[in-house]
Amino acid sequence: MSDQLRRLARLPLRDNLRGLEPYGAPQLDVPILLNVNENTHPLPDEVREAIARDVRACSASLNRYPDREFTELRERLASYLGHGLAPGNIWAGNGSNEVLQQILQAFGGPGRSLMSFPPTYSMYPLLASGTDTRYIAGSRAADFELTADSAARQVAERAPNIVFLCSPNNPTGTALGLDVVEAVYAAGEASQAIVVVDEAYAEFAKAGTRSALGLLPGRERLIVSRTMSKAFALAGARLGYLAADPSVTDALRLVRLPYHLSAVTQATANAALKHVDALLANVEDIKAQRDRIVAELRRLGLRPAPSDSNFVFFGGLSHPARIWQGLLDAGVLVRDVGIPGHLRVTAGTEAETTAFLRGLEDLLAAESDAAPR
Incomplete structure (x- = not known):
C-alpha cells in the first residue's frame, strides 16, 4: 500500500472511495x-494578444461576481457549433470533466448507475465514484470496436441511468458511427437513460465523420459534450461545454456552484472564439x-x-x-x-x-x- 493510501485509510472516507487512487498522468x-x-x-500570437487584452479589460471588474449565465459565451459557442443550436442549448464548465461531473450530480447519485464501454476515458469510473453513482463496465469486441447491436443489447440488459459514449474514443481514437448512438438512445428508453456522447476530439475526425450534434432534435435525453482543451489549444484555460435540450441545461443549474465560471475564464474563452479560424488552423x-x-x-x-x-x-x-x-x-x-x-x-x-x-x-x-x- 502506498503512503498516500495509508494516509487516506486513516480518514472516514465514503466506502466507495476507499482504495481508489486519483487520476493523474x-x-x-x-x-x-x-x-x-x-x-x-502554441497559441497564435493574435489569439494570445486578444486574450490578454480581454482579460485585462475584465480585470477592472474582478471585485464583482461574473455573469452567472455566461451569456456571451453561450451565444458564441452556439454559433460555433451550428446545427441550429441556440444559447439555451449550451452549458459550460471548467473543463469537460466538470461538465460530466455536473451531469452525474444531476442524473446520477446513490441508487443510480453510469455505463460506459472500456477501454475508454479513465475518468468515467472516477467521476462515478465521486458522485456515488454505481459504475457499470460494458464490453467491446477483441479489436476494441463497439457495434450498435452490441451496445444496445448491453444497455437494454443493464438498464443504466446514464450512458457515456466516447467518440472519438479515448484511448483507441476511433469515432463511433451514429447508428451506435441512435441504438443506445433507443435501448435506454425503458430506463429513461441520459446518453452522453463525449466528443472531446471531434475537430480532428476524418472528413465525412458525422457529429452526434445532428441527432439532438427530438432527443431530450441526448447530450453532446465538447472541450476547448484540444483543437483550440486551451488546455490551460479549462473550458468544456455541452449541447442538449434546454431542459438539460435547466437541470444542471440545480447542481452548479454559484458563479462557477470565473470572469477570467469567460473572457479567455470569448476572446478565443472571436478567432476560431486562427485557432483551428x-x-x-x-x-x-x-x-x-x-x-x-x-x-x-x-x-x-x-x-x-x-x-x-x-x-x-x-x-x-x-x-x-x-x-x-x-x-x-x-x-x-x-x-x-x-x-x-x-x-x-x-x-x-x-x-x-x-x-x-x-x-x-x-x-x-x-x-x-
Whole structure:
C-alpha cells in the first residue's frame, strides 16, 4: 500500500472511495510531451494578444461576481457549433470533466448507475465514484470496436441511468458511427437513460465523420459534450461545454456552484472564439502528423488503430513498458494506458512526431538485434 493510501485509510472516507487512487498522468520535465493529447502547437500570437487584452479589460471588474449565465459565451459557442443550436442549448464548465461531473450530480447519485464501454476515458469510473453513482463496465469486441447491436443489447440488459459514449474514443481514437448512438438512445428508453456522447476530439475526425450534434432534435435525453482543451489549444484555460435540450441545461443549474465560471475564464474563452479560424488552423497539420504516425507504425510492423483524434493507439509491442522507458530516456514522453502490448502517442508538431518515430524505430531495431536467433 502506498503512503498516500495509508494516509487516506486513516480518514472516514465514503466506502466507495476507499482504495481508489486519483487520476493523474505523469507530469515530467521532458523536452517532448506526447502523453496527454494536448495540442502541442502554441497559441497564435493574435489569439494570445486578444486574450490578454480581454482579460485585462475584465480585470477592472474582478471585485464583482461574473455573469452567472455566461451569456456571451453561450451565444458564441452556439454559433460555433451550428446545427441550429441556440444559447439555451449550451452549458459550460471548467473543463469537460466538470461538465460530466455536473451531469452525474444531476442524473446520477446513490441508487443510480453510469455505463460506459472500456477501454475508454479513465475518468468515467472516477467521476462515478465521486458522485456515488454505481459504475457499470460494458464490453467491446477483441479489436476494441463497439457495434450498435452490441451496445444496445448491453444497455437494454443493464438498464443504466446514464450512458457515456466516447467518440472519438479515448484511448483507441476511433469515432463511433451514429447508428451506435441512435441504438443506445433507443435501448435506454425503458430506463429513461441520459446518453452522453463525449466528443472531446471531434475537430480532428476524418472528413465525412458525422457529429452526434445532428441527432439532438427530438432527443431530450441526448447530450453532446465538447472541450476547448484540444483543437483550440486551451488546455490551460479549462473550458468544456455541452449541447442538449434546454431542459438539460435547466437541470444542471440545480447542481452548479454559484458563479462557477470565473470572469477570467469567460473572457479567455470569448476572446478565443472571436478567432476560431486562427485557432483551428493547426488542426489539419495535426491530422497530417497523426496519419503520418499511422503509416509509419504500419511500416514498422506495429498495429495502429484507425484514428479520428489527435493521437494514435497502437499495439504489436512485445515489451511496451521497455519501449515507454526507452522513449522517455530519449526525451519523448508517451502514454502507457495499461493495455497489454499497447501504447498511445499524441500527434505533435512535425519535429516532435519525427523525434518520436526515430526514437521508436531505434528501440524496435535494438529489440530485434537482441532477440535470440
